[in-house]
Amino acid sequence: MGNDLNMGSNGGNVYDSTSIKVLEGLEAVRLRPAMYIGSTGEMGLHHLVYEVVDNSVDEALAGYATEVSVTIHDDNSVTVIDNGRGIPVDMHEEEGVSAAQVVMTKLHAGGKFDSKSYKVSGGLHGVGVSCVNALSERLELEIWRPDGETGPSYTWQQEYSCGIPKGPLTKIGKAGRKTGTRVTFKPDTTIMEMTVFNYDTLATRLRQLAFLNKGLKITLTDERAEPEPKTTEFQYSGGIAEFIKLLNKGKQVLHEKPIHFEADRELPNAAGTLTMEVALQYNDGYSENVSSFANNINTVDGGTHLTGFKTALTGTINRFGQAQGLFKDVKENLTGDDVREGLTAVVSVKVPQPQFEGQTKGKLNSDIAGYMTQFVNEKLGEFFDKNSTVGRKIVGKAIDAARAREAARHARDLTRRKGALESGGMPHKLADCQEKDPERCELFLVEGESAGGTAKQGRDRRFQAILPLKGKILNVEKARYDKMLGHEEIRAMITAL
Template sequence: MAATKVEEVYDSSSITVLEGREAVRKRPAMYIGSTGELGLHHLVYEVVDNSVDEALAGYCDNIEVTIHLDNSITVVDNGRGIPVDYHKQEKRSAAEVVMTKLHAGGKFDSNAYKVSGGLHGVGVSCVNFLSEWLRLEIWRDGKTWEQEYRRGIPVAPLRATGKTRRRGTKITFKPDPEIFETTEFSFDRLSERLREKAFLNKGIRITIVDEREEPERRHEFYYKGGIAEFVRHLNKNKNVLHDKPIYFERQDPNLSIEVAIQYNDGYDEKVYSFANNINTVDGGTHLSGFRSALTRTINAYAQSSGLAKNFKGSLTGDDVREGLVAVISVKLPQPQFEGQTKGKLNSDVKGAVESFLNEKLAEYFEQNPTVARKIVGKAIDAARAREAARKAREIVRKSALNSAMLPGKLADCQEQDPALCELYIVEGDSAGGSAKQARDRRNQAVLPLKGKILNVEKARFDKMLSHSEIKTLITALGTGIGKDDFDISKLRYHKIIFMTDADVDGSHIRTLLLTFFYRQMPELIEKGHIYIAQPPLYKVKHGKREEYIKDERSLTRYLMRLATNDVKVKSESSGAVIEGRDLARLLEQVAEFRRYFDKAVRRFAGDEQLLRTLLDALAGRKGLLRRKSGLSLRDIFQEAEGRLIAALEGALAKAGYDTELATDEEHDLWEIEIKNKTGARVMLDWDLASHVEFQKAVELHMLLEDALAAPFIIQQNGSSERIETREDLLERVLSAAKKDLTIQRYKGLGEMNPEQLWETTMNPEKRTLLQVKIDDAVETDQIFTILMGDSVEPRRRFIEENALDVRNLDI
């Protein structure tokens, strides 16, 4: 019997119209580029861009960005503050309109902002819609205004909460885990963007703090010299051809142009282009104009000065850009970009940039012939080397294209689809032999490299191509090399994995390989093809059973599970008996509490007793603090709940602290000024209580007071023991677990036989791979220059400054 076909109705009812918040949450990638790391960091850029626009308009000179423990972000500026007055058309506050309406803001009216870098007016509203929660605080016209949102929906209208002398805006938000694949911010990636903003806007001070680190990581960016200082910074630790960067500027309401140029004696080109403070990573018309002018002007000077009389032909763009470090920044009203995240400038400015730079650079060369001769001389040297490199590349190309001539030492795999193929690059023949036996021949290839490859940071292209191990590597990859020949579509393995020992030599080999890929095949890193194998740090033997453990944290978790198998813990106060998984889970929370407690105590002048007194007092009042949505610590400071603040003050006085009750006028809340026994002062107010580490410490302390109340009787193997605190209980359980274990720490791959190597490091179901990514291109370039370049002094300084941060160094 034939199935009856159901006719689908396709009419006006089938057309879905998504507006505002719903549209952004349904299709977030359309607005912020992706729901991965790129889009996540874009949220911060959008909020910061609003503050930078205030700076461009002349109203802001200080921006502070903080990454909190829970990966929420705070951005504070000292601009005018978002307008708070009533919006007649929308029938609500102007601030709420800005936070909840797409294409709402001051950037469509050129009177408010002449030049802007925001996201077509969708920026901060997008951030709001894609955040689990967002808190807005505005200081304007002598008042503090506050509003909170949950996934873009206001909890209550904007309201004035106090008086202030400050002005500006504070936005704190937490990206929504329902939307984003990851909510872990990269301090380095954010630092790179903020450094660019500070360089591009003379006199603006931008600070970023990472509270997740111990100690806190902090960068402050402030540059009076603008992009000329940026170029000088990029050339730091390099040997420059001329001390002072070449700098030109044109100020015009319709098109402002800034260009800074400085050459070094290296072989790389570093050119950064910006339009309205946005890093146009894919270039655009302004970059095309810059390149054309540079090539034409240098060629013209080479001919007119007679420097090129012994050189046949003309200098190419690649020749004149060898060793170049440059920044070009344009600012124009209503720029046209390609793509929502603005990677490429499409506005027609090529001719204007080209004619401006032609004129200025020609004039500069006439006035500074010494610098001009050095630049032209380097370009001519580059052109001669290009011919030698072309011949060397031809040899490599011929061998790479002929698959029958794959390196003999390469143990290739059977799979033909590159997307499924992996290449393990292994140090030495010994580890290579184990890896060849351990691998899955179907899709895992192994390439052992003999000794340490050439340091390409110090070598010219033709010399690099004559190095046997590098030729082997290029041939195995199949992509070719160099601007003319490199073709990523010919890559034979989509996962390239470095597998080296966890010792100094292994680290050096890994660094040499990273230098090669970063300098010669950066696209492989950008596209996510480069990985580092992570062999386990420990092998744990318990009786006849063996287990491999990747790091210290995993070892603690393993010990916890093991130790709680035959332990019972009885709480004396509640009488509850806890064992097995429940005990392991609670002890993990004890360890987590300690982490937050240690972070929070820094905000209490390092006074542990003070913090414990407050935590105990709050636990005694937990009924007043718990709400359906969780803890509400703000209630402590509310006028209506004065008994809570009074209870805290009483507990502090009982513990011997001097206290004074005061008013936080900015938020119209209570606050307690505490003087501890050493004379240090701590202000317990809503600002302190709103920090993540304090909130989490309070939350976990309350939970553990209910579920794991001290003191305890611990029972194990027929004996019992009394333990006074949760921390002592955790220590006792962990030390008991270690007694019957043999813990071996690995140093080299050679310590493993092929079966162990497969099980721990090569088996896709169990291994851990670290993907190589470039979060901060400027910082990355600096580190490679310091570690692998010619200058010894910066390298010595780097080692001295970072030696104390090294962990688990095996020599």
């Protein structure tokens, strides 16, 4: 019976200590790449570039880099260069190899774990560039850095294949006063499902980084372009306020100049400085476009910084509207959806020791919601006090959204309680079919009564129904729910369906 306990469901596989696998070095990354970069498809491919670029931008955040360049080569390899300090090249005492090799080959290794080297960085997972190395069939590292604390710089080089060094880090010559790092990598085609980089995808992310780090110059070059390489330069002195203008380009805005404010807050227990920055502008549309970033990472799933912003925005607008006496005809306070209708906003924070949810850092978990709420309450309240005309426009739009929401709710209630859409039965102009099973029926929507007559003559009345429509149909994508339900032709379509 003891032997039976070791039998697997397939009849004889033993589950004991020999079944436990220990993956050394970067082997785990190559075996389960999606755990580290999200996927092996298009998203994961571009994430490889972002990981290297994020390291360069961290040098800019630390005050050492002013330029970053990204080049896509003809063979779909990518080179990232910055003019920061350069990865350390001295011998790592514990590992017995150069510090640069430790960074390139060890998970959870890097200067971001030392708060003295980086006050703010893109996270504490510490697997970025080593993952890129593991998932590259070829990676070339070049560093320009002094051989010691001071003095002239030297050029150091090392090559890797699938994360394995082909030789030690080697000093090959003098580099004058030049400092920085160059990483060239070619994704491993045996692991990555897609290996062709999309210029526009990279440009979108690099443009974001340039907006988020005002003054930083980022250049993207595509050597695959014909007849000559394509180069775009991103550099914005206005930061995220300029970002907002780009996002609202071509839209009718409620106030010409974006609302922009930033501040620093000292965290308790000497945890460092929290930097918060917000820019927002309203347009006459009905949708919201709010982007959030933490340490330059696009937190697509939000987090505590976004929660704090939304809470403060709703509260501040409600308080201002009440103080201005604008809620006389409004039954209840404005909701978050009301105040965010037509809103374009960018929320950016720089957090020491950030905590993200997931390896790809899609959501910020660091507890800063209270700081953000207080910050936005204070700054936005001050703005409304000094710019009451803009504040009244924003509140007015939110009130319109609240009224539309109430009208839509009322319309839904009518639909449920009174059959408002049915008006006592099917549309009178519907030429119904004999079949009562919806799965066996076909409904043809035709333009105009004359077309409807022709269609009726040619149909099979057993299962084909004809509904003539007149006039231009409302574009429901740009219309509120209540407007849609109030449109006669759309009501007829809904009822018939």
